[in-house]
Amino acid sequence: MKKLLACALLAAVLLLAGCHGSTGRQALEIPETFDETKPIELTFWAKNDTNRTQVEIYEKAIADFEALYPNVTVNMRLYTDYSRIYNDVITNISTNTTPNVCISYPDHIATYLTGSNVVAELDGLMADPNYGLGGGKLKFDGPGQDGIVSQFLAECVLGGRTYALPFMRSTEACYVNRTMVEALGYELPDTLTWDFVWEVAEAAAAKDGDGVYAANGQKVMIPFIYKSTDNMMIQMLRQKGAGYSTDGGEILIFNDTTRALLLDIAEHVRAGAFSTFKISSYPANFLNAGQCVFAVDSTAGATWMGSSAPLSDIPADQFVEFETAVYPVPQFDPEHPQMISQGPSMCLFNKKDSQEVLASWLFMQFLLTNDVQIAYAETEGYVPVTDRAQSDPAYQDYLARAGQDKSLHYDVKIRASQLLLDHTGDTFVTPVFNGSTSLRDAAGQMIENVTKSIRRKQTVDDAYIDKLYDDMTSLYRLNQSGGGVAGVTRADLGPLPATAAILLSALGVTWLLIGLYALKQAAGKKKNRKIT
């Protein structure tokens, strides 16, 4: 009876020891073989640029993949906003209902990684001889081990491990109304500099007593509009060799260079030369209406830019005829241009069923095949992320036909893609860590705040910047030590859940009882020995 009791107690202890509060999943063990007899259903959360063709490309990719692997069904959910995907993923992590594959930014993936094994590490999958990149058992012709453009893959490496693959890449471009620049008496240089852009922008801001701008004869003119002010600040700091952050997440942005840049921007706002998308609207709307000289936006927004833009939010009768030049973003050092690399990446979520994860990996790889890469890159000013797609004759032929029509071969779009192809070596990515999204937001918000303050006739000086730094640090929690390498540093999980507290207490009580029982047994034996 006592032995039975002891065994029962031991079993209870083992059960309790098995209960813990972690929501971690098991790390993936790559199956030897993909089971093509097992029905598998995958969920794919995809982002498109409200572009019907992009949706059709995804649909075709899914159909083609399912034809190769009939046991797999891919269900796609469409988004047009990265922040919505991010929000939904975060919500679904806690309920274990994440999708299988998701289009995302690496900054966002860094936050997903705060959960243990939520996002699958891809290094093992990539290197797998059977199902990895160029693997022997693949049913499609995907990129090989070194087939992804290394500069594009770099952003997907977090803490020394690969947690994403790039899907498409873009950069920012400065779309210029060349006609207006020349009418103002300037000639566009080979490389735009910040000094040149500010000078021309301020010249374009001149207006008469009735508020009519000399540059365009209209009452509206915003000479220089920037879409993504986070990129603006990041690129300016990089070009200046100034601090933004370390790879480990140490915040360096609140420095004197940032201060000088913000004060300078304030002066140009005061001169009526500059505004932002958040304050004024899409740069394209103003550019195409002849109300902007320099419009900075993603190369993936090129189809909205120019007199003949295929896509537009303004009525046709507001368009103005002009020649559009496509430049890299302005530079401080034209001899050594630097520009950000950006664009959608893909990540894969761990599931209990390793076959399901392997199927997800195969689908993710399939999105890197030439047909998908070339087709999607042609929808906007993107470039394919694989060397083989970039060098494919079909893609090269597409590039060579710039201007042949105002749709597939829209010249501004192709020139935007060519810009990135020509400057891939000049691109950079920012460190990705838990908190990098917040830092990026703060970077852009500082420019937004300075611009708004000038427009509201507030004083922007050193004291203002001091307060701005404090406000940004507080608002975006940039003084907390929650950064660090993604996947390694654990976030503060808060107080212990009640169930975990009860279980741990019960575990402690059980050990106490076992100990007391053992002591009692030992005392009893000792007493018996004394008697005998």
Place this chain on the structure above:
Amino acid sequence: MKKIFTLLLAALMVMSLFACASANEESEGVMTHEEYVAAELDTEVTVETYVQANQSWWNDQITLYTQDEDGAYFIYNAACSAEDAEKLVPGTKIRVNGIKSEWSGEVEIIEGTFEIIEDAEPWVAEAADVTELLGADELADHQNEFVAFKGLTIESYTYTDGDGAHDTGAAFAYGWNGSGAEGTDADLYFQASVNGETYTFTVEYYLCNETTEVYEAVRNLNVGDVVDLEGFLYWYNGANPHITAVAPAAAE
């Protein structure tokens, strides 16, 4: 005694005249709608208004369609807790402080904070029939108001891109060019004509999602249907009404 009583009654009557105020009288420091319209952009404004509808709360912010007897105010991304969002039912009176701004022609209050005015009589706008103003400059005078368009004929939805005009043959589209899909957060777009001209209307998903009657009503539209519409006269590079109700046109 009688004299004192009479004097007291008279005093009470005089005081009650001061106490009687219309439901829409602004508190001290609050602008009238006329003053708001006249205010410069990028200046601080304070208004009192009534919630008519709201887009879904997200990330400690909420966007409100508001109106009073004199006009409408669109409150973009006001700071709002989830708890307060629940209280902002149609008719709720609020005092809003923020910055007057304009974005793509839409005049709005941004960076707003609000407080709910307790014990105020609720007020909900009736839709103003602006059918005859479609296409006219005067329509802009009703920006952000709750409006109605009556007796419109649903047309086949057509959009234009670099490949030219695309006639979908359908009564509506998910997204402006059909790039959205059922089961997503895509806005619904549809077109309707009156007096020989066709206009585009939107069911803004974050105002009226798939659980609402209007979302389903639009999905069930047929080309040729004659309908009455109600909604908020949002503006984006021109009139961009956010439709909240669709019904078969009332017989005249």
